[in-house]
Amino acid sequence: MGTALITGASRGIGRELALRLAEEGYDIVVNYLFEEEDYAGTVAEIEKKGVKAVAIKADVSKFSEVEAMMKETVATFGTIDVLVNNAGITRDGLLARMKEEDFDAVINVNLKSVFNCCRHAVPYMMKQKHGRIISMASVVGLSGQGGQTNYSASKAGIIGFTKSLAKEIGSRNITVNAVAPGFVETPMTDAMPEKARAEVLGSIPLRRGGTVKDIADAVAFLASDQASYITGHVLSVNGGMYM
Ligand code: NAP
Numbered sequence: 001m002g003t004a005l006i007t008g009a010s011r012g013i014g015r016e017l018a019l020r021l022a023e024e025g026y027d028i029v030v031n032y033l034f035e036e037e038d039y040a041g042t043v044a045e046i047e048k049k050g051v052k053a054v055a056i057k058a059d060v061s062k063f064s065e066v067e068a069m070m071k072e073t074v075a076t077f078g079t080i081d082v083l084v085n086n087a088g089i090t091r092d093g094l095l096a097r098m099k100e101e102d103f104d105a106v107i108n109v110n111l112k113s114v115f116n117c118c119r120h121a122v123p124y125m126m127k128q129k130h131g132r133i134i135s136m137a138s139v140v141g142l143s144g145q146g147g148q149t150n151y152s153a154s155k156a157g158i159i160g161f162t163k164s165l166a167k168e169i170g171s172r173n174i175t176v177n178a179v180a181p182g183f184v185e186t187p188m189t190d191a192m193p194e195k196a197r198a199e200v201l202g203s204i205p206l207r208r209g210g211t212v213k214d215i216a217d218a219v220a221f222l223a224s225d226q227a228s229y230i231t232g233h234v235l236s237v238n239g240g241m242y243m
Helices: 012-023 036-047 063-077 100-128 139-143 149-172 194-202 212-223
Strands: 003-006 027-032 053-057 082-085 131-136 174-181 234-237
Touching: 003 012, 003 063, 012 027, 012 036, 012 082, 012 212, 027 036, 027 063, 036 053, 053 063, 063 100, 082 100, 082 212, 100 131, 100 149, 100 174, 131 149, 131 212, 139 149, 139 174, 139 234, 149 174, 174 212, 212 234
Parallel strands: 003 027, 003 082, 027 053, 082 131, 131 174, 174 234
Antiparallel strands: none
């Protein structure tokens, strides 16, 4: 089937994406940065599905660390067929009080990482004449969100990046798409104040938060043969929260 590399796959949405793509038959590279215990659990779960898995520690905001990760991936498995740019952070706050380092951290981890990973994976995909790139945007990259100028800008940036790269490398049989989740219950959203969570959930037409499975289904579809004629698309998976 090939190899799928998922950034930020030690927990949350990324972990579910790794397990789902393993079920589809891909060998998996689990990228992580901090959570050593979590990644070990993720790798063991993936191997139970009968495919190979390795974990590679790399800070996706660092160009040279990503270059080394892609080289190690190809040295281990021979190809990079699916790249899922999932790693992301929040550093929420109103603009009037936002620290420069909180803006820079979010842009570097969420957006520059997508450049870093694509820059180092695409040459291999071009040689293979095949590839799937799927990046995790967000509903707030489309709608905007007070208190998240940094995060929304990073996610809107991913959308522009996705469409531009789709135009550049479509002729090489590489599709480039984004998934824009709404509110998904993960360690990231566990950090939200209870009042804000209740407000968000009340605004969703389907009257529930998204699950990691909802997001994994969308990513598995975009990675599949059924999606081979879809590129430059932003697939909203948000229960109707933003249309
Ligand atoms: P999460 O539970 O906080 O997990 C984030 C993952 O990113 C972790 O595996 C973490 O690795 C990794 N990571 C953070 N900084 C990294 C870095 N510099 N280098 C490599 N890995 C790094 O987040 P999540 O909720 O699953 O979100 C996953 C993606 O979906 C993010 O891009 C997020 O913006 C997006 N999203 C989430 C929601 C939501 O409601 N949850 C909604 C829309 C979009 P460690 O374990 O090593 O820390």
